[in-house]
Amino acid sequence: MSTGAVPTTAPTAAPTVGVIPPDALLAHWQGHRRLTRRVIEAFPEDQLFAFSVGGMRPFGVLAMEMVTMGAPMLRGLVTGEWATSASREARPKSEVLRLWDEATVELDALWRQLPAERLHETTTAFGQWTAPAYDLVLYVIDNEIHHRGQGYAYLRALGIEPPPFYDRS
Amino acid sequence: MSTGAVPTTAPTAAPTVGVIPPDALLAHWQGHRRLTRRVIEAFPEDQLFAFSVGGMRPFGVLAMEMVTMGAPMLRGLVTGEWATSASREARPKSEVLRLWDEATVELDALWRQLPAERLHETTTAFGQWTAPAYDLVLYVIDNEIHHRGQGYAYLRALGIEPPPFYDRS
Numbered sequence: 624m625s626t627g628a629v630p631t632t633a634p635t636a637a638p639t640v641g642v643i644p645p646d647a648l649l650a651h652w653q654g655h656r657r658l659t660r661r662v663i664e665a666f667p668e669d670q671l672f673a674f675s676v677g678g679m680r681p682f683g684v685l686a687m688e689m690v691t692m693g694a695p696m697l698r699g700l701v702t703g704e705w706a707t708s709a710s711r712e713a714r715p716k717s718e719v720l721r722l723w724d725e726a727t728v729e730l731d732a733l734w735r736q737l738p739a740e741r742l743h744e745t746t747t748a749f750g751q752w753t754a755p756a757y758d759l760v761l762y763v764i765d766n767e768i769h770h771r772g773q774g775y776a777y778l779r780a781l782g783i784e785p786p787p788f789y790d791r792s
Numbered sequence: 793m794s795t796g797a798v799p800t801t802a803p804t805a806a807p808t809v810g811v812i813p814p815d816a817l818l819a820h821w822q823g824h825r826r827l828t829r830r831v832i833e834a835f836p837e838d839q840l841f842a843f844s845v846g847g848m849r850p851f852g853v854l855a856m857e858m859v860t861m862g863a864p865m866l867r868g869l870v871t872g873e874w875a876t877s878a879s880r881e882a883r884p885k886s887e888v889l890r891l892w893d894e895a896t897v898e899l900d901a902l903w904r905q906l907p908a909e910r911l912h913e914t915t916t917a918f919g920q921w922t923a924p925a926y927d928l929v930l931y932v933i934d935n936e937i938h939h940r941g942q943g944y945a946y947l948r949a950l951g952i953e954p955p956p957f958y959d960r961s
Contacts, residue, residue: 642926757811789931
């Protein structure tokens, strides 16, 4: 074991050279979250936790999965504490949207506390997933897009036109 | 009009500070493309361009949309030439996969010709979409994830288990 000033293990942080400015990644994420919020809103109250296609999970359950992944992931990256609730039980749409909006505010606040260098560090999230932090954030975003794509199919099967994919306003 | 050496318009390139290393973004994209390839493969030949849910486009059409977006987008960013075929007509699955695999090789080759700085420049793609180049690339990836999510719903509705979302090998 070295007692010198030079660390003997390789640093986990790569240089902060990259193609997406940190604020742009947050804006990208929040844009997707605004679209997902509109998809939640588009479901009839009585179908949100009931309807699905081909035996998949209803969209309310998928939305609650997103709630239990997004802010908890970023909280873990900022604080090093990895805690989340696994509860994805049925609840009124207004309650899902309330939790969604709380997460929106929390993500903005947490992002301001996250140094760009931190996003390059390899981290183990929730004691299970080891990857560069930017990959962990991308996974959360991708998971949301993936399940929202399912949600589009559910809405169409219900005869409801989903919000346009390209509009992130 | 200035005749001096200092440009009078603001530069479109921001500093190359960002959270995702260029090679990681390509790896991320190709990982998603490997998964999408498995989804194409999972469709029965006679359902690829026929089956859908709720009147949406069949997955073969969506896969062809991906083919006409991915490599053409990157080709445009590298060469400044924005050309693509709009043909999304039905064809054998083997032909879709052949086009897919050609694009895989082309994306790798084009990426090597793309300076990281280029990804920060604001560009108008296909004469229509103006955004920083990294946003244009993210849009293509997100569009693929979105439509693949629909494809998962189609497969489930057909009684077929889709490949696992987290496996990008």
